[in-house]
Amino acid sequence: MLELALRGSKKYWLWLGFLSIFIVIGFAFYIKQLTVGLGITGLSRDVSWGFYIANFTFLVGVAASAVTIVLPYYWHNHKIYGRMTLLGEFLAVSALIMCLLLVIIDLGYPSRVFNVLLYPNPSSILVYDVIVLNGYLLLNLICGWTVLHSYYKGTSSPSWLKPIIFLAIIWAPLIHIVTAFIYQGLPGRHYWLTAIMAPKFLVSAFSSGPAFLIILASILKKVANFDIGERAFQSLAKTVTYFFIAFWAFYLFEVFTAFYSGIPGHKAPILYLFVGFHGHAEWAPFLWTAVILAIVGLVLLLIPKTRKNETTLVLASLAVFFSVYIEKSIGLLVGGFTPNPFEGVTTYTPTFPEVMITLGVWATGFLVLTILYKIVLEVEKRRILIHS
Amino acid sequence: MALNRRDFFRILGIGVISSVGVAGLGRISSRAEIEVVEHKASPQALIGKRWGMVIDMKKCLEAGEECINNCKAIKACHITHNVPSIPDKKKEIKWIWMDNFIHTFPELEDIRLKEHLKKFPFLLLCNHCDNPPCVRVCPTKATYKRKDGIVMMDFHRCIGCRFCMAGCPYGARSFNWIDPRPYLTSINPEFPSRKAGVVEKCLFCYQRLDEGKLPACVEACPSKALIFGDLGDPNSEIMQILKERFALRRKAELGTQPSVYYLI
Known part of the structure; x- marks a missing residue:
């Protein structure tokens, strides 16, 4: 099936070439x-972890979010996700490759x-993270590739696949819970030491992941004439809306606990991120951007008219995606390391090489994603040709 | 010469069997040569049940500014262990260093704190916790706790993931962001220097204890402000001091059980 990725339009090759430039620079x-x-x-x-681990944490969420498609489709027979499951699984594969590279x-x-x-x-939680991440990569590759191959051959999926799909469904939340445990079990890191970290990770994943899928599906509709269908878009939009509300609600619960209790250690990171602490507020513009994006996204998602319009839905999804990205990547890392163990502030800004290496990883992820999606689209095309 | 398929596999088979055989024989013969001997401490080594340290900051304060600013304990430690002097604060490496009261005990911050307390210098180092979070989080056991309580660090096993630095609530760990060797002012050939990419910290001079010597900082301090001893022995000097005087431990509320005590 891989040979299907070797034939494409000029635009396809230009896109791959564009990504390759970033991969080469990053490398x-x-x-x-x-x-x-x-x-x-x-x-x-x-501040001993930064941009790499920030992006890693966010992308683990994107990987885990495949379950928001796979679970309704296989567990609840949510038929309208039929054309989506492969996109979800292959998004997980690309996100996991990025995660492993970043680590x-x-x-x-x-x-x-x-x-x-x-x-x-x-x-060590890191040992378990290595196990669950690699395991999830393998599960998604097996599930996605086998289903795609049976489409290709025009047969139904083999029966041995069912238990593996269910295992993948159970496995998905695990990767994000274990990743949250890396942070939430450390004494003395006030911002991370909270039991709500794992649930917050899950709901942020289940909002940013499907939001990303809405964006991707809308691009595929434009450039490849592959339509997941209006109802699938709307179903995804509802998933995004509910989980995104839960995400910011959980964040506000944290703010309440910190400020109503008045414990200085719990207040300090939130102060640093939003208003300033000891005269430092380097990341406040970013965090407020996340808040504004959250409001814009929520308004667009909550009003039925804008949710049902594909253009505004894509805008809302972009807002959700970047809102979560800011809070969960750089916000989480800088907040966790500030204040430092001496209750002082050591500032952190990613350097140019650091950003370029990270961009290289994202480009690698998009390259893998493009190739996998290309194969899916080619197989779909053939299927439609045979049926008609 | 053309090789037919059958001959090819025959030759391949003979090759594989003979090489496996030779390797197997080699393994059997070499196995007999290896003799595992349990490491025994040398007869002059200092042995303790639970090593710990008491630092009398009052003695340190009384020694005067001159002594504090040119702390001989810090110098001795850093020279003994090939700790580089990197000027960039963000990339610096330190095993033992000086800080003020508020930074050392941030949870005790009080605006009405007596002025004299603010003047106290504090010597900071790895606390060699009874319940060390760094050991718990290390994925490769590169950092581990010895029976006598010393939290060790294997520079040759460390993969540089820095989970231990996130885990340590005392900021006791340093990472080699760059090659440290150009920043060494003098080289002690008795102790390994490090390469870029690994974490390091105070090791309670385990190598000096093996030779029957006290830690380098303890030996170097002219005012005898650092007292090293066995917390597991009720008759040891430091246990006598702890019985008589009120001592502070950093962030005791976290349950890590530090083995470094401060007298003020």
């Missing part, structure tokens, strides 16, 4: 990072990465 900067060390990033003794890029000593398999520490 060149990564070579520099390998020789110089992580010193080329803006990270420091006090390896963030390592100080990447050549020793297999020490995690040689000497795994059973009490």
Whole structure:
């Protein structure tokens, strides 16, 4: 089936070429990072994780969100997602490839990465994260590829696939819960030490992921004449709306707990992110952007007229996507490391090489996504030809 | 010469079987040579049930500004352990350093705090916790706790994921963001230097304890403000001090059980 990705229009190849430029630039900067060390990033003794892990965390959510399509389709026989499941599964595959790349890029000593398999520490959450992320990648590849292959052959999916699909459904929330546990079990990191971290991660994933799928599906409709159908768009829009409300509600619960209790440690990160702490408010413009995007997105999603209009729905989805992206990536990381263990502020700004390496990873993800979607579209085309 | 399919597989088969055989024999013979010997501490080594430290900041304060600003304990530690002097604050590496009261005990901040308390210098280092979060989170056991309580660090196993730095609530860990070797003012060939990409911290001078010596900082302090000893031995000097005087531990409420106590 892979050969289907080798034939395409001029636009298809131009897009792949465009992505490749970013991959090459990112890779060149990564070579520099390998020789110089992580010193080329803006990270420091006090803010020891940054842009890489921020993007990683967000993308784990995108990967987990495939379940919002797969579960209704396979568990509740939600037929209108028929043309969507493969898009969801392959989005998960691309997001997971980005996640794994980002984790390896963030390592100080990447050549020793297999020490995690040689000497795994059973009490380290990171070990479990390696297991669930790789497992989920494998499950989605198996499920997506097998279903696609049976479409290609014109047969129905093999019966052994059913249990694997159900396993993937159960597995999806796990990847995000385990990723939340990386943060929420650390003593002394006030912003992260909260039991609502895992649920907040899940609802933010289940809003930003389907929002991203709405955007992707709308692009496919324009450039590839592949329509998931009006009802599928609307069904996704409802998923986005409910989970997005839950996401900001959970955030406000955190704000209530911090400020009503008045505990300085709990207030400090929120103050730093939104209004300033010890005279520092480097990320406040970004966090307020997230809030404004959230309001815009919610208004567009809650008014039936704008939700049902595809253009405004795509705008709302973009707002949701970037709102979650800001809060859950850079906001989460900088908030967790500020204030530092001495209740002071060490500022962090990603450097140019850091941003370019991350962009390279995103370009790689989009390249994988494009190739996988291209195969799906070609198989669909053939299916329609045979049926007509 | 053309090789037919059957001959090809025959030759391949002979090759595989013989190489596996040779490798197997080699393994059997080499197995007999390896003798596992349990590591035993040398006879002069200092042995403790639970190593700990008491730092008398009053002695430190009384020693005067000159002594505090040129702390001999810090210098001795950093020279002994090849700790580089990197000028960039964000990339610096430190095993033991000086800070003020508010930064050391942020939860005790009080605007009516006595002025003299604000003047106190505090020597900060790894707390060698009884319940260390860094050991819990390390994915490869590169950082681990010894039976005598020392939280160790294997520079050669560390993958540089920095989970331990996020886990440590005391900011005791440093990461080698760049190659540290150009920043060494002197080199101690007795102790390994590090490469870029690994985490490091105070190791309670485990290598000096093995030789029967006290930690370098304890030995170097002219006012004897640092007292090292066995918290597991009720008759040890530091246990006697802790019985008599009120001592503080950093962020005791987190349950990490630090082994470094401060007297003020």
